[in-house]
Amino acid sequence: MSTTGPAVLPISSAQSVESQPPAATPAVLSFLSHLTDSVRNGLSQRRPWAELADRSAFSKPESFSDALLRVRKNYSYFRVNYLSVIGIILAFSLLSHPFSLLLLLGLLCSWIFLYLFRPADQPLVVFGRSFSDRETLGILIVFSVFVVFLTSVGSLLISALMVGVGLVCAHGAFRVPEDLFLDEQDQPSTGFLSFLGGAASNTAAAAAAAAAPAIATRV
Numbered sequence: 001m002s003t004t005g006p007a008v009l010p011i012s013s014a015q016s017v018e019s020q021p022p023a024a025t026p027a028v029l030s031f032l033s034h035l036t037d038s039v040r041n042g043l044s045q046r047r048p049w050a051e052l053a054d055r056s057a058f059s060k061p062e063s064f065s066d067a068l069l070r071v072r073k074n075y076s077y078f079r080v081n082y083l084s085v086i087g088i089i090l091a092f093s094l095l096s097h098p099f100s101l102l103l104l105l106g107l108l109c110s111w112i113f114l115y116l117f118r119p120a121d122q123p124l125v126v127f128g129r130s131f132s133d134r135e136t137l138g139i140l141i142v143f144s145v146f147v148v149f150l151t152s153v154g155s156l157l158i159s160a161l162m163v164g165v166g167l168v169c170a171h172g173a174f175r176v177p178e179d180l181f182l183d184e185q186d187q188p189s190t191g192f193l194s195f196l197g198g199a200a201s202n203t204a205a206a207a208a209a210a211a212a213p214a215i216a217t218r219v
Contacts, residue, residue, distance in 0.1 A: 046080040058174045071172035082172075086164035093160035100153045107147045115140055 061067035075082060094101040114124060115136055124131040131139070148154040 067173040073177035074172035
């Protein structure tokens with residue numbers, strides 16, 4: 001006589017799995033990719049450094065107007081080299097002051113990861129408290145003002161920029177530009193920050209395209 005055990009009812013043990021919103025890694029990678037491409041394309045337009053440091057092409061300008069004319073012509077030709085020199089001076093100044101470098105990196109990372117590329121449906125939670133987008137933006141603005149104006153970062157950046165611009169102006173004033181020939185595509189770009197503005201606009205457009213969904217949802 002066969003005995004059958006009690007019927008076992010199937011029980012579904014469905015566990016509640018919280019769906020985590022996708023991280024902003026693709027947006028950050030896209031931003032970094034566009035930034036790298038802009039810098040690489042800009043550096044490809046630099047002039048030979050030997051031509052920049054040709055000692056036989058230096059002479060004292062005849063007047064202040066002649067010096068200004070030389071600076072304009074030399075910048076139109078050596079603008080990528082000049083901006084590279086200013087960038088190297090900025091980098092050296094920051095590397096020689098590690099505390100200011102850490103503060104500036106912390107400020108940039110705060111803006112990138114806490115606001116620009118943070119998913120809109122993922123609130124910022126610090127020590128168990130949730131911060132809204134307006135509160136996050138206000139905290140970042142206050143932190144930026146503190147870092148730039150109340151620490152050594154602002155004075156360090158301004159002094160490095162002044163040194164770099166001074167070196168560029170001195171070189172441009174004493175470098176005789178008669179042997180320099182501009183390409184036709186380079187002639188319209190005579191503004192002091194034309195190359196830097198183009199690279200910055202391309203990078204800003206990439207950042208805006210990457211962060212557009214999050215910002216549109218916040219607004």
